[in-house]
Amino acid sequence: MTGTAYRRRAALAAVLSTTTMAQAAAPASTAPPSPGALPGLGSLGRLAGFTYGCAVRSDRLAEDPPYAGDVARECAVMVPEWEAKFETLQPEEGKFDFGLLDEVLTFAQAKGIAVRGHALVWHAALPPWAREAIASGADRARGVMDAHFETVLNRTRPRIRDWDVVNEVVADPPGSDTPDGGPGPLRATPMLTALGPGYIDLAFRKAREIDPTLRLTLNEYGIEEDTPSADEKRQRLLGLLRGLRDRDVPIDAVGIQGHLQMRNAFSAEKFTAFVRAIRALGLSVLITELDVREDWRVPEGYPARDDVVAARVRDFLASAVDGGVRTVLTWGLVDRYSWLVTDPDVARKDGLHHRGLPLDWEGSRKAMWRAMAQVIGGQS
Numbered sequence: 311m312t313g314t315a316y317r318r319r320a321a322l323a324a325v326l327s328t329t330t331m332a333q334a335a336a337p338a339s340t341a342p343p344s345p346g347a348l349p350g351l352g353s354l355g356r357l358a359g360f361t362y363g364c365a366v367r368s369d370r371l372a373e374d375p376p377y378a379g380d381v382a383r384e385c386a387v388m389v390p391e392w393e394a395k396f397e398t399l400q401p402e403e404g405k406f407d408f409g410l411l412d413e414v415l416t417f418a419q420a421k422g423i424a425v426r427g428h429a430l431v432w433h434a435a436l437p438p439w440a441r442e443a444i445a446s447g448a449d450r451a452r453g454v455m456d457a458h459f460e461t462v463l464n465r466t467r468p469r470i471r472d473w474d475v476v477n478e479v480v481a482d483p484p485g486s487d488t489p490d491g492g493p494g495p496l497r498a499t500p501m502l503t504a505l506g507p508g509y510i511d512l513a514f515r516k517a518r519e520i521d522p523t524l525r526l527t528l529n530e531y532g533i534e535e536d537t538p539s540a541d542e543k544r545q546r547l548l549g550l551l552r553g554l555r556d557r558d559v560p561i562d563a564v565g566i567q568g569h570l571q572m573r574n575a576f577s578a579e580k581f582t583a584f585v586r587a588i589r590a591l592g593l594s595v596l597i598t599e600l601d602v603r604e605d606w607r608v609p610e611g612y613p614a615r616d617d618v619v620a621a622r623v624r625d626f627l628a629s630a631v632d633g634g635v636r637t638v639l640t641w642g643l644v645d646r647y648s649w650l651v652t653d654p655d656v657a658r659k660d661g662l663h664h665r666g667l668p669l670d671w672e673g674s675r676k677a678m679w680r681a682m683a684q685v686i687g688g689q690s
Contacts, residue, residue, distance in 0.1 A: 351668065351679070352386030352423075354687030361637040362686055363387030363423070365599065368413040370647060378417070380643055380673050387424040389598070389639060390414045394427045394470075395435035399462055403439050403454075406461055415469050426639075427470045428598075429477035429529060430459060431513050433499035444500040451504035456516055463520045472525040474565060474598070475517050476510055480530055480550060483542040495546040510550070511559045518560035529565035529598055533584070534626065536577035544584050555591050564588050565598035566630075569641070570622055570666075573605040578629035585633025597630055599641035602666035602678070603650055604658070613677060616665060620677035627685040638686055644669045 348354070351362040363385045371378045381388065392398055393410040400406050418425045429435070436444070444451040463473070481497045496502055501509040510528075517526050528551075533544045547564075554561050566585075570576070585595050602619045609615045627638060642648045650656050650664035658664060663671070668679035683689040 348683070348689075350384035351682055351687060352384055354683055354689065355638075356386055358686065358688040359636060360631075360686040361386050361424075362682070363389065363426075363637075363639045364643040365389050365391045365428075365639065365641045366414060366643075367391045367647075368393055368410045368417075371417050372413065376673060377644060377647070380669060382421045382423070384643060384668070385423055387426060387637070387639065388414065388418055389426045389428050391642075392435075394462075394466075395429060395432060396440065396458060397435045397437045400440070400458055401437050403443070404457075406465075408465060411466070415466075419469065425470050426527075427462075427466060427473035429474035430462065430517065431455065431475065431479075431501060431509075432477040433497070433501070434478075436500065441500055444504050448504050451501060451509075452512065455501070455509075455513065459513075459516050460520060463517060463524070467521055467524075471523070472527060472563070473517065474529040475513050475526050475561075477529045478531060479510055479528070480532075480543055480546050482532060483539045483546070495549060511554065511557060514554070514559045514561050525562045525594075526560060527563040527565050527596065528561060529567065531567035531569055531599070533566060534568055534570060534576070534581060535574040536580055537574050540574075541580075548584075548587055551588065551591055551593065561593065563594040563596055565596045567599035567641075568597045568626065569599055569601055569603065570626060571603045571605070572608050572618070572622060576622065576625060578625055578632075581626070582629045582633040585630055585635060589634045594637075595630075595633065595635050596637040596639070597627070597635055598639050600626075600638060601641045601648060601650060602664070603656060604664050604666065606660070610662065616677040619665060620681040623678050624681040624685060627682065631685060638682070640667055642667050644671070644673050646671045 355362040364381065366381055366388045368390070371381065390411060393414050398410060399408065415425055417423075440454055443454050479497055479499070481495055496507055505512065514526055517524060530547055533540055533547055551561070551564065588595050600623070602622060604615070604619065608618050627635075630638070645651065645663065645665050645667050648664060648667050650666050656664075665676070666678070668675065668682055670676045680689070
């Protein structure tokens, strides 16, 4: 893929109209080149009182200059996909490696982009030594968590002012895509086994003790759509949040991931009410990992396929904004680097590729970008 092809951008008229695209597994945009026809989503959002950003990876920022340029143009905030997770930062006990995270932070600082941290506690990002240590008992588990928090939060304090303190702690109800068999409303994790439900309280209290001005966020998925399992998971999350509030646990925000699936129905009314219920607890709400997974019901031809995805994103974001959301991040920026394409468990099996991010395979803005510009950027 040449840099010239990758940098092609739609002219102003094309940016806000339907893009015509060739029908192919990974089609190139047919829009004429016009870099900078409109400002990026970050700039458009800022003017309207919103923050837009995306998840990034340090290797792609370093090795793909056109992609790095897209991130710099589109984003006001970035979140490292893997570089800030436990497994990366502390692969061996007491031996921390901030090299990859520093690459992200250096890029962000040079471009004037904020960075949020993801994630201090997540069961899926524990190295083997940490799993073994946590399993050995409550005192050892608490020591592992405290030591990790102290080193990471003190090291990143100057440049990361918002962290996902705990990630994906609510159990998936029966009937969901990934029922985890957790006992009760919380997901079965090493920390839950070692410390009980109070490990969430301990994590937030420790983070606040280390950094009194840091925004502390709980991040969760599977609560966006109009399905019985999502209904149940929303109630489980609200119950958890109310308990945290009742116990004066220092939590500031909730991240709703927003991994949407076209096979599921969506109710704007339900979702707006849910966001408002969280905000009524005195918490901010962020959309932290937005993307769209298609299925066979989505048209194969263009532009109809992109338009269907964009319509879902527009409905979802409009309902989130109605509820009071002012920060939106997508989990990636360019389709060809999306986990929906690279993860074999979620990749399409029909030879096509998910097109669930704002920029297409070559980095050109498509219908999803325009939908986001309309909702968070005030474009029409």
